[in-house]
Amino acid sequence: MRIRVYDKHLGSYFQSEVYAIINTGYYEKYLVSVPSESGGYMKLYDYLDKSDKKLPVLVNMVIPQGPEGWIYKKTGDAGRQFEEYRHVLEHGILFFEYRGFPWLWEDTDTLGALLRGESVLIKDSMFEDRLYSDTALKGWNYVKTQEDADAFQRSVCGFHDAVIRGLGYVSGAYVTADKCMKPLADVRRVSIQIQRQQCQDFEMIFEGVTALNLRPPGDNYMADIYDASLFVRDASVFFSDSYLEKPDMSYSGTWITAYGLRWRFT
Secondary structure, three states, rough: EEEEEEEEEOOEEEEEEEEEEEEEEHHHHHEEEEHHHHOOOOEEOOOEOOOOOOEEOOEEEEEEEOOOEEEEEEEEHHHHHHHHHHHOOOOOOOOOEEEEEEEHHHHHHHHHHHHOOOOHHHOOOOOOOOOOOOOOOOOEEEEHHHHHHHHHHHHHHHHEEEEEEEEEEEEEEEEEOOEEEOOOOOOOEEEEEEEEEOOEEEEEEEEEEHHHEEOOOOOOOOOOOOEEEEEEEEEEEEEEEEOOOOOOOOOOOEEEEEEEEEEOOO
16 A cells, blocks of 8 residues: 655655554554655654644555555444553553554554654664565556656657557446445546557556546647656656646646556557
């Protein structure tokens, strides 16, 4: 499970894998690894910014699938702490639901420190040999930095003389066979198939899509792309089917914003 986090204290965004989800709803928190010069540390982040009356979200879902081996526990009462953790938590600290790795649940001292709002250095801790990347797929190139974006552009000659052959969107929401509504759109993935005269065909997968502005060519207009833009800002990507100086959501052509992008030759 990969998420995008806004750190209010640092005033910046980053992406990370999730190691546990604490509680749910208004009290939901995510345990992630935070990059730093000291080798990184583990910290719990609130899902909602409770200091703002509008409750803006601080955690955005990029890839929702959780890693294998997670366990699920709950007390059944939001006001009742887990019995196993009462000796390391003050009465006012809420801990009534746990989704995460079993080895973390079993270490009450480490998880207790995190629940108290402390950070845990990764080096020489239980996390050092357990960092994972469950969302990195073999055979794909991931665009995480502007350098990655520029390298991708060079690999496909800046999209010159390319066409969008096809495009598909998956929301994650669905209706079951017995007509039960499952409206959570937690996938939000767009796949785009590109063909080009001067290199192999390739595919782009945008994950955690936040906007898609699709503008097909009009009648009596060509569909070829002369050049394109790809920017990485605040742990997000912006793609447009023409050259732009900077991300511009008022651009009249096709553009897309998302939290993640991977690509491969097909």
